[in-house]
Structures are given as C-alpha cells and as structure tokens.
Amino acid sequence: MDRGRPLTVAVLGAGLIGVDLVTKIRRSPLLECRLVVARDDQARGLRMAAALGCRTSSKGIDALLDSSEPYDIVFDATNAMSHAEHWALLQPTGTRMIDLTPSMIGTMVAPTVNGAEAGRHANVNLISCGGQAALPVLHRLAREISAEYIEVVTTAASRSVGRATRMNLDEYIETTRAAVTRFTGVADSKVMVNLSPAQPPSPFRVAISLLAPAADPERVSVLVEEAAVAMRRFVPGYRIKVCSVADGVVFVAVEVEATGDRIPHYAGNLDIINAAAVHVAERHPAPLGGRT
Amino acid sequence: MTPRESSGTGCTSEADPPRIHIHDPTLRDGHHAVRHRLGREQLRGYAAAADAAGIPVVEVGHGNGLGASSLQVGRAALSDASMLEAVREALTTSRMGVFLLPGWGTSSDLRQAIALGADVVRVGTHCTEGDLAERHLDFLRDAEVEAHAVLLMSHMAAPERLAEECLRLVGFGASAVGIFDSSGHYLPPDVSERVAAITAAVDVPVIFHAHNNLGMAVANSVAAVRAGARIIDGCARGFGAGAGNAQLEVVVPVLERLGYATGVDLYRLLDAADFAERELMPAPPTIDSVAVVSGLSGVFSGFKTRVLDIAGREGVDPRDVFFELGRRQAVAGQEDLIVEVAEELRRSSGPPSTPVAAVPGGAP
Numbered sequence: 001m002d003r004g005r006p007l008t009v010a011v012l013g014a015g016l017i018g019v020d021l022v023t024k025i026r027r028s029p030l031l032e033c034r035l036v037v038a039r040d041d042q043a044r045g046l047r048m049a050a051a052l053g054c055r056t057s058s059k060g061i062d063a064l065l066d067s068s069e070p071y072d073i074v075f076d077a078t079n080a081m082s083h084a085e086h087w088a089l090l091q092p093t094g095t096r097m098i099d100l101t102p103s104m105i106g107t108m109v110a111p112t113v114n115g116a117e118a119g120r121h122a123n124v125n126l127i128s129c130g131g132q133a134a135l136p137v138l139h140r141l142a143r144e145i146s147a148e149y150i151e152v153v154t155t156a157a158s159r160s161v162g163r164a165t166r167m168n169l170d171e172y173i174e175t176t177r178a179a180v181t182r183f184t185g186v187a188d189s190k191v192m193v194n195l196s197p198a199q200p201p202s203p204f205r206v207a208i209s210l211l212a213p214a215a216d217p218e219r220v221s222v223l224v225e226e227a228a229v230a231m232r233r234f235v236p237g238y239r240i241k242v243c244s245v246a247d248g249v250v251f252v253a254v255e256v257e258a259t260g261d262r263i264p265h266y267a268g269n270l271d272i273i274n275a276a277a278v279h280v281a282e283r284h285p286a287p288l289g290g291r292t
Numbered sequence: 293m294t295p296r297e298s299s300g301t302g303c304t305s306e307a308d309p310p311r312i313h314i315h316d317p318t319l320r321d322g323h324h325a326v327r328h329r330l331g332r333e334q335l336r337g338y339a340a341a342a343d344a345a346g347i348p349v350v351e352v353g354h355g356n357g358l359g360a361s362s363l364q365v366g367r368a369a370l371s372d373a374s375m376l377e378a379v380r381e382a383l384t385t386s387r388m389g390v391f392l393l394p395g396w397g398t399s400s401d402l403r404q405a406i407a408l409g410a411d412v413v414r415v416g417t418h419c420t421e422g423d424l425a426e427r428h429l430d431f432l433r434d435a436e437v438e439a440h441a442v443l444l445m446s447h448m449a450a451p452e453r454l455a456e457e458c459l460r461l462v463g464f465g466a467s468a469v470g471i472f473d474s475s476g477h478y479l480p481p482d483v484s485e486r487v488a489a490i491t492a493a494v495d496v497p498v499i500f501h502a503h504n505n506l507g508m509a510v511a512n513s514v515a516a517v518r519a520g521a522r523i524i525d526g527c528a529r530g531f532g533a534g535a536g537n538a539q540l541e542v543v544v545p546v547l548e549r550l551g552y553a554t555g556v557d558l559y560r561l562l563d564a565a566d567f568a569e570r571e572l573m574p575a576p577p578t579i580d581s582v583a584v585v586s587g588l589s590g591v592f593s594g595f596k597t598r599v600l601d602i603a604g605r606e607g608v609d610p611r612d613v614f615f616e617l618g619r620r621q622a623v624a625g626q627e628d629l630i631v632e633v634a635e636e637l638r639r640s641s642g643p644p645s646t647p648v649a650a651v652p653g654g655a656p
Contacts, residue, residue, distance in 0.1 A: 151363050153628050167427050170398040190362050193395035197420045198621035207628030209363045242632050
C-alpha cells in the first residue's frame with residue numbers, strides 16, 4: 001500500500017518482546033519507530049532500544065499521552081492488565097493499537113487466518129505466541145475436518161520468557177483457548193504452557209492435538225503443510241516436526257526458530273508474535289488522521 | 293505407648309519429639325499409575341480410611357493437578373469438581389489438599405477448588421522456574437488459603453539454586469516450601485545436601501516428596517527429615533507415578549522409630565494401605581526395568597505410561613526413549629516430545645528388531 005511516507009509507531013514495553021519488536025520495526029521500510037517507552041524496571045531494555053537508534057522514555061504511558069506528536073500505531077508489549085488501561089487512555093486520541101499481550105480486549109488476529117480484516121479494527125489483539133503458531137494449522141484443518149476436541153501445548157525456552165508473560169499465564173491460556181474456539185468453531189478445547197530450562201535451549205514448540213476420528217492422514221498432511229508454507233512467508237523458521245494420525249487423534253508438532261534477528265534462534269515465541277505484529281502494522285490502512 | 297499409637301522403640305527423650313507433618317498424595321500421584329481413572333467410590337473410600345488414621349492432609353486430583361486432564365497427560369475419569377466433592381464428604385478431621393501447576397491449571401481452577409473445600413494448595417513449578425508461582429501464590433494469599441510451593445524435577449538444579457528459589461517462593465507468600473524428586477533420581481546424600489541448603493535459607497517448614505525408582509524413597513525421606521525437612525509426602529503402598537512414592541505405611545513407623553512424632557495411628561494407617569491395595573490399584577507399584585531407566589535418566593516418572601504406549605506403537609525400545617528424553621532434559625509436562633523421540637528412534641534404527649514385549653513393565 002503506497003502511503004507516500006512510513007507510518008509512525010511507538011512501542012510500549014521494553015521487555016524481551018518489546019526489544020525484538022523494535023528490531024523488526026526498524027527493518028520495515030513502511031514503519032518508523034518514533035518512541036519506545038517503558039517503566040524504570042525495564043531500563044536495560046530501554047538502553048538496548050536506544051542503542052538501536054530509537055528515542056526512549058521511562059515514563060510509561062504518560063510519555064505517549066504527553067507527546068504533541070500523534071502516532072499512527074502504538075504496539076503494546078507490556079502485560080494483559082496494563083493493556084486495559086493503555087487502551088482506555090489512547091482510544092480517545094484516535095491512535096490504532098496492536099496489542100501483543102493476551103488481554104482479549106481487541107479483535108483477535110492471526111495473519112494467515114484473518115489478517116485481511118485487521119485494518120478494520122482500531123485495536124488488534126495478537127492472542128499469544130502459541131496462538132500465532134497453532135491457529136494457522138488448526139484453522140486450515142478445521143475447515144475440512146470435524147474435530148470434537150482440540151488441545152494446544154506450548155513449550156518455550158525459559159530464557160525467552162520474561163516477567164510479564166510469567167505473570168500472565170492464566171490470561172495466555174484463556175485468550176488462546178478463546179481464539180481456538182473462535183477460529184475453529186470447536187468449543188471443547190484446552191491450552192497448556194510449559195517452560196523448558198534445557199541447555200542448550202530448544203526452539204519454541206507447539207504441540208497440537210485434535211480428537212478427529214474420521215481424519216484422513218494424507219489429507220491432514222497436505223493441509224498442515226499448506227498452513228506451514230503460508231506461515232513461512234513471514235516467519236521463515238516455522239517448521240512441522242511431527243504430523244501423525246493415530247487412534248483417532250491428529251497430532252501436529254510445530255517448531256519455530258527465530259531467524260535473521262538479534263534474538264537467539266530458540267526464541268521463536270518472540271519471533272512469531274513480533275513478525276505477526278509487523279505484518280499487521282504494515283498492512284494497516286492510511287492513518288486515521290488522514291495525513292499523507 | 294500402645295502398638296496402635298506407634299511402633300517406636302528407643303525414643304526416650306523427655307522433651308516432645310520433633311513433629312513431622314505427613315502429607316498424603318495417594319489420590320493425586322497415584323492417579324499416574326491408573327491413567328487418572330479413579331472413581332468416586334475409590335476416592336471416598338480411601339479418603340475415609342486416611343481420615344480415620346489421622347493423616348493430616350489428604351491430597352486429591354488428576355496426577356498433574358487441577359485442570360490437567362488432557363490428551364497430553366491423560367484424561368481423568370472424573371472432573372476436578374467430582375473428585376474434590378467425593379473426598380470432601382469423607383473427611384472429618386483430615387484437611388483436603390490440591391495441587392496446581394501454573395500453565396496447566398489457572399486461578400479459575402483454584403477458585404473452584406477453594407469453593408469445594410480445599411484447605412491446602414500446593415503450587416508446583418519446574419525447579420528453576422519458581423517465579424511462575426508468584427501470581428497464584430498472590431491469589432491464595434488474598435483467598436487466605438494455606439499455600440505450599442514445591443519445586444519439581446529438583447535433581448536438575450544445584451542445592452544453592454533450589455535454596456534461592458525456595459526463598460523467593462516464601463517471599464511470594466508460601467507457608468511451606470520444598471522439593472519433589474519427580475524422577476526418583478536421588479540417593480540419600482543428594483537429598484541431605486539439598487534439604488540442608490533449603491532449611492538454612494528459609495524459616496518455614498520444608499517439604500520432601502520422594503519417588504522410588506532407585507529403591508531409595510524411604511531412605512531419602514529419612515535423609516530429608518534428618519536434614520531438617522518437616523513435611524514428608526507418602527502414598528499408601530507407594531501408589532504413585534512410575535516406581536511409586538515413599539510408601540506411607542512404611543515411612544510413618546520408620547520416622548516414629550527414629551524418634552519423630554507423626555500423630556498417625558499405625559493400625560488405621562495399615563488398614564488404609566490395605567484398602568488402597570485392594571481397591572485402588574491392579575497391583576502395588578514395583579521397580580520394573582523401565583522405572584529403573586526412568587530414574588537413571590532423570591525423566592519425570594509420570595511419563596511412563598505414555599512412553600510405553602508410544603514405544604509399543606512405533607516398535608522401539610522404551611528404555612532408549614527414556615534415555616533420549618533425559619538427554620533432551622525433558623521436564624514434566626513435555627509429554628508431546630515422546631512421539632517425536634520415538635519416531636526419530638524408529639527412523640534411525642530401521643525396521644524394529646527387538647520385540648518390545650520383552651521389556652517388562654507394560655502394565656499401566
């Protein structure tokens with residue numbers, strides 16, 4: 001989409017997600033990172049953002065509200081509780097938000113599933129890293145295969161999971177479950193989260209099971225690979241590790257390796273949600289303010 | 293001292309003997325051994341027997357805790373609510389315990405368990421990830437429910453690290469903290485060193501939970517008590533994941549003989565254990581070959597039934613699966629790795645040559 005100028009963006013939160021997001025935004029010709037804000041306890045992340053060449057502030061949401069400069073998009077990489085407050089304060093300013101916390105407030109979007117509708121919503125929620133990895137496969141399968149029950153188990157390397165995510169496991173689970181139901185129509189589902197301290201760390205992994213007694217193994221394998229191909233267009237490290245159908249259970253294990261960024265290869269959880277954030281932002285319509 | 297009160301000998305101290313609190317997860321950990329399929333009458337019957345023996349805490353639930361019924365680790369016969377209702381009805385003096393792994397169960401599960409009468413909640417995390425419990429310990433503090441925090445797979449961390457994690461958990465509000473030997477990997481000196489480090493770091497009671505893969509569950513529990521642990525887990529007939537836990541009706545009289553007081557009635561305890569053997573399990577846990585390998589490889593005991601199922605399906609040796617899982621440092625909850633490991637072993641070994649049925653331990 002030709003806008004004549006990049007969209008101006010700001011990032012709230014300078015934890016593990018926020019810092020990687022800044023890296024990806026700076027690589028996008030369509031986005032211009034004007035400000036990264038955090039609270040004092042994320043000073044290290046702010047220093048990293050500054051080292052990447054961004055203006056930074058440790059005044060939290062106030063730094064955005066005080067600014068005379070309107071931002072086209074604000075990414076929220078804080079936590080689910082804070083997002084409610086951030087949205088309440090920013091909504092009246094006309095800024096669009098892309099929320100990377102599992103707050104369940106904005107419209108849930110996974111790019112290869114319903115990315116096309118993202119531009120219609122002022123607040124887009126990116127569900128969770130596990131949701132971003134599982135939903136493309138689940139959505140593709142559920143269109144053709146009737147499932148009674150769906151289960152998603154995510155395992156992230158301990159070092160790639162920051163404090164906000166650790167405090168938000170309940171929200172992570174509830175939001176991801178809600179998204180599974182919304183995008184598959186299957187009401188009975190379960191989501192679980194593991195952290196792995198293994199050394200060297202293993203890549204981000206999402207295990208997906210569907211109770212689907214009538215599933216045809218060959219068709220399942222075709223659909224799963226189609227979903228993976230679509231994902232690799234913007235998350236090159238997205239791989240299907242296992243795809244099996246046995247005893248009426250479809251089992252798919254996805255691994256996501258981070259590629260081409262400063263984050264370590266195992267941090268596919270950060271890579272996939274941040275890639276989704278940039279993907280959605282780059283396809284946003286012209287700024288609400290109508291400037292060109 | 294009557295035989296019914298204690299089998300203790302040689303305890304002649306004038307002072308009150310040190311008190312050990314017995315925590316009984318038979319109806320939770322035992323679930324691993326029967327694919328989480330205990331029914332209402334079994335739960336009610338054992339809970340009543342444990343209550344009659346004066347066991348302070350009777351823990352109940354899916355083997356992996358509240359909210360954990362799943363394809364990943366096994367679907368329970370009963371809902372969490374049905375299990376808790378059955379046990380609650382049967383308890384008169386014993387308190388009801390539940391277990392929660394953050395990431396598996398959520399605060400909604402805790403809210404339900406408290407409403408159904410849970411008195412003691414154990415929040416467990418992998419041994420290096422104690423901060424995952426902060427949110428739920430906060431919740432339990434607000435709800436004014438007794439909260440213990442326990443570190444799973446504790447052989448995977450050094451004593452100092454475990455002590456640090458336990459201190460942090462006390463800061464989050466845990467009123468007791470401790471370690472699980474989830475793989476049954478420890479030998480007594482390993483336990484002494486770790487429990488001593490934790491006891492030195494915290495001023496709340498320290499918990500130890502044994503598994504018997506290497507035949508050390510009772511000896512390890514004794515080592516824990518001698519190093520300062522004051523809450524000891526035991527299961528009737530050892531009913532628990534893999535090779536089972538410390539055998540409750542053995543560990544209690546052993547501690548009494550060593551001069552510790554448990555307040556548990558010996559004859560009623562033995563009756564409860566007899567009930568458990570008769571009504572809860574096809575056979576008491578034994579240290580079969582797969583359990584030895586599971587203990588040596590340091591893999592979560594609860595993996596056993598799924599490893600046997602999947603190794604059988606793929607035609608590979610379950611012992612190889614355990615050692616490979618150990619090499620990958622799989623933690624409790626990562627059962628999804630089993631399929632991948634078994635498939636890779638099958639592909640790398642060509643057509644199966646060893647009859648898998650030759651490996652004992654196929655019974656659930």
